[in-house]
Amino acid sequence: MSTDRIRDHAGQGAPTVAAHRARRRLRADRARQLADLLRRQLLTGAFAAGTLPHESTLAADYRASRNTVRLALDLLRAEGLVERLPGVGTVVVARKYPHGLDRLMGLAETLREHGRISNEVRTMGPVPAPAPVAERLRVAPGADVLYIERLRRLNGLPLSLDLTYLPWDIGGALIGEDLENTDIFRLLEGLTGQSLGHAEISLEAVNADTHSAAVLQAPQGAAVLMLERLTHLADGRPVDLEFIRFRGDRITMSGLLHRSL
């Protein structure tokens, strides 16, 4: 039901129905407002003990009704961020890891302080470059490129599913390398003897399809942060085209924006 319809109804329906609907809307709005403040707190580690304050404390701290607090906690539970444990209270069960948006970094590099990245190579081998890949990597359409599919884990937990295309003259040399334990970025810099330059990125939120969700061990339809990234060497040559599905419940992308460039 859209809010416009709620608003329309508010002027037309029986007064009690309209009032009930308006109250419900207001309560949902307040719960969202509170949930957003709490989710920020819990994602930045404000509840160090791992347990949220009691509902009555939250109600007092945020000048909200107990009902609003309960609804807000329900929203966070639905997101998989907290759980209610009988006799204990509301505990933080999820942790999102920060992926920098300020600098071009590989996953192991950006998450270094949070643990060990391991990569399960699901597929690796030459494929004829489809037109859109050829164009972006500046190779001839149909020329071989290296295709790699990796399920990436942080401390054993699935984090992302990465589909990668590399030009064959560079990618071919990756085949003997330790892809299980090393970022492709680092391998590329080692193999080419030059550092990476820049990357064009685009980020979207999508619902995981059934199979992607299964691979990521996420619920069907789970929100996924989808990153497409074309990385260039320092000399400008595009060398690495990736389509990355991050589990939405495990990654936050953070950065700084400036008003003037």
Add this chain to the structure above:
Amino acid sequence: MSTDRIRDHAGQGAPTVAAHRARRRLRADRARQLADLLRRQLLTGAFAAGTLPHESTLAADYRASRNTVRLALDLLRAEGLVERLPGVGTVVVARKYPHGLDRLMGLAETLREHGRISNEVRTMGPVPAPAPVAERLRVAPGADVLYIERLRRLNGLPLSLDLTYLPWDIGGALIGEDLENTDIFRLLEGLTGQSLGHAEISLEAVNADTHSAAVLQAPQGAAVLMLERLTHLADGRPVDLEFIRFRGDRITMSGLLHRSL
């Protein structure tokens, strides 16, 4: 079902079952791979006529089986990007708008060439600053801040739901302004006589809760791109804390990352 289980089963089950599972997995992997290439094409306007090539053409172009092509189109349809019209073929039905990640810009500003942004102000008024808001806006806890809730539309279509907190000395002056048609960023620059400086942002993919989905007129559980942004004036003072839910099917965030800072 996780891929690990599929893999485990492949070594243990009856050969025909194992082979069937492996084939199904491979087919799903190929479909995702193709879908990622096609989605990029259609989101960047490669199919200018609005119709995708015939399945047999796609199969030839991408050296894929007809079956893989059909599965890939199914994935795009589930995302709401294409539809199959009898007698016409597969048509592009969704459009994602690019939101820049390179520069701090308001919504109307960043989408200027794509149409008109209008803002439905759902709530506006003073609220006592909850602790996490007070801390980030550097005001006393419990001091009044201006709270604004807006449903933002592009050419009439719901795009985002924005929850905004502003310090009262600046925010209070916004109350008489034309919030329906103007970015808060622009109003802030006008009111303070200085330009904005920088913003700390974080981006996540989350599944919309029931009420947020209803407000955004999106399906329940739809993937939402959630942006939290704390914007500072050029002099460094934090003046605008926002929690923004973008409909995942309407927004792509794009930018450039550099290897060295």
